[in-house]
Amino acid sequence: MRYLVVSDNHSDRQILDELVKRYDGKVDGMFHCGDSELAANDPLWQYFTVVGGNCDYDPGYKAEQVVTVGSDRVFMTHGHRSNVRFGLTMLSLQAQEAKATIALFGHIHQAVAEMDQGILFVNPGSISQPRGPIRVPSYAIIDSTPDKYLVQYYNRAHQPVEELAAEFVK
Secondary structure (H helix, E strand, C coil): CEEEEECCCCCCHHHHHHHHHHHCCCCCEEEECCCCCCCCCCHHHHCCEECCCCCCCCCCCCCEEEEEECCEEEEEECCHHHCHHHCCHHHHHHHHHCCCCEEECCCCCCEEEEEECCEEEEEECCCCCCCCCCCCCCEEEEEECCCEEEEEEECCCCCECHHHCEEEEC
8 A cells, every 4th residue: 555645735735736646546545634724625635634733723624533544544633732742652642542553643844754562653744844854845655565664755846855764564
């Protein structure tokens, strides 16, 4: 299975249009982890599983979602209510409660890929306003095989950011 994960575009609708044109029909799921600042009924959302972030004021957004794709159970939230700025403990507990194999989140505007207690945690970074030591606007592609996860980050030009690639045994 292959998943596209994006977050924190902060009103930049054009990049989401580009991602849909590039990946629709080529991935098994597209996930947006919040802070789009678009309306909850925007036509783009027909392509994405989406949650609201702290900058999404439309009450039509869900705070979290759980979806099953193939053998993967994906828990997603923006992260501000999970205190992700202070670590992944609360997010981990939420993902465990949801019986997730993958937990997706945004909010911190930094790429994160780590495995803990059998759960893959991925933050795609911010596609528009990156923060942290590697300030590359990014999104992530997760390849889920029967025995491993491959996480590759891409910049706005859709080129791989090699130093952010990660592989985890399931």
